[in-house]
Amino acid sequence: xxxxxxxxxxxxxxxxxxxxxxxxxxxxxxxxxxxxxxxxxxxxxxxxxxxxxxxxxxxxxxxxxxxxxxxxxxxxxxxxxxxxxxxxxxxxxxxxxxxxxxxxxxxxxxxxxxxxxxxxxxxxxxxxxxxxxxxxxxxxxxxxxxxxxxxxxxxxxxxxxxxxxxxxxxxxxxxxxxxxxxxxxxxxxxxxxxxxxxxxxxxxxxxxxxxxxxxxxxxxxxxxxxxxxxxxxxxxxxxxxxxxxxxxxxxxxxxxxxxxxxxxxxxxxxxxxxxxxxxxxxxxxxxxxxxxxxxxxxxxxxxxxxxxxxxxxxxx
Numbered sequence: 001x002x003x004x005x006x007x008x009x010x011x012x013x014x015x016x017x018x019x020x021x022x023x024x025x026x027x028x029x030x031x032x033x034x035x036x037x038x039x040x041x042x043x044x045x046x047x048x049x050x051x052x053x054x055x056x057x058x059x060x061x062x063x064x065x066x067x068x069x070x071x072x073x074x075x076x077x078x079x080x081x082x083x084x085x086x087x088x089x090x091x092x093x094x095x096x097x098x099x100x101x102x103x104x105x106x107x108x109x110x111x112x113x114x115x116x117x118x119x120x121x122x123x124x125x126x127x128x129x130x131x132x133x134x135x136x137x138x139x140x141x142x143x144x145x146x147x148x149x150x151x152x153x154x155x156x157x158x159x160x161x162x163x164x165x166x167x168x169x170x171x172x173x174x175x176x177x178x179x180x181x182x183x184x185x186x187x188x189x190x191x192x193x194x195x196x197x198x199x200x201x202x203x204x205x206x207x208x209x210x211x212x213x214x215x216x217x218x219x220x221x222x223x224x225x226x227x228x229x230x231x232x233x234x235x236x237x238x239x240x241x242x243x244x245x246x247x248x249x250x251x252x253x254x255x256x257x258x259x260x261x262x263x264x265x266x267x268x269x270x271x272x273x274x275x276x277x278x279x280x281x282x283x284x285x286x287x288x289x290x291x292x293x294x295x296x297x298x299x300x301x302x303x304x305x306x307x308x309x310x311x312x313x314x315x316x
Contacts, residue, residue, distance in 0.1 A: 004027040007028050007031070008033065010033045020046060022271050023066075031048060031052075035054075055077070065087070067081070070154075074094060075097065078090060079104075082107055086111070089284060090114055090291075094292055094295055097299075101292035104288055105288040109288045113291075117267055118169045119168050119270075120285070123231045123236070127220070130229065131174065139222060139223070142221070144169045144220045145207065145219050148210070177199065177294070178201040178203060180198075183198075183302075192302065194208070219232050226243065227241055228244065237262075238259055241258070242256055273285075
């Protein structure tokens with residue numbers, strides 16, 4: 001296919017509207033499915049070819065489908081879209097249930113992909129390139145944290161919505177996700193509101209997510225033998241590089257070198273990738289098997305945090 005693709009966009013809420021905007025900017029034709037009258041009206045007014053209220057009413061003439069509905073609906077919508085036999089790009093996580101995620105992967109591992117936008121972030125791409133080139137020696141550890149106050153999602157907690165980002169960053173930089181070693185939950189009124197996890201093999205990885213944190217923090221740090229690389233602002237045009245000379249840590253923080261990166265939004269970059277894939281390009285970066293493994297690891301984290309909680313208490 002050489003023409004601009006025709007995309008079926010399922011969901012046109014807060015995030016789906018950003019997807020609609022970027023798809024249109026990329027020259028795609030977009031047909032929208034939404035149960036909301038207001039969202040369908042918005043889609044028509046902002047350039048969608050059509051907007052219908054039911055998936056069965058979506059035209060058969062779509063080249064690919066993007067799913068941007070609530071996490072709790074992913075499994076159901078995926079099962080409904082798979083018979084169309086077209087590539088599907090689903091918002092993360094693939095599902096909020098490990099069994100369901102593996103079922104989807106078994107059914108359509110070759111044409112279901114997950115929108116891990118951080119794998120398309122220019123700064124994360126730079127970190128992965130520098131690590132792969134061993135430019136600063138062996139990687140010792142990586143940390144990826146997202147702490148915030150409150151959540152915009154009503155159907156699932158912050159662990160389901162944010163931890164997939166952290167694991168995708170770790171995978172992209174290291175080329176793998178190390179095994180889970182331990183997980184500590186953060187609880188509020190009996191509900192999980194955060195997790196701190198330790199993963200390790202030859203490289204240690206820590207990750208923490210919470211919606212119970214008064215100051216917004218987004219940070220990715222890679223520690224190598226010869227340098228520390230730090231992304232402390234996802235909108236920055238650079239990654240900070242702190243070189244380490246010799247075996248001892250310098251008593252004074254070395255001057256940061258700024259490694260420049262593009263500020264193009266990751267959402268646009270991943271949507272361009274999907275559109276190019278529909279025209280014969282390489283597949284998106286996170287396939288269904290990888291996505292199911294992430295869901296399974298998050299389920300394991302939650303179970304480990306619950307066991308630790310039952311052995312004591314760490315509830316707010």
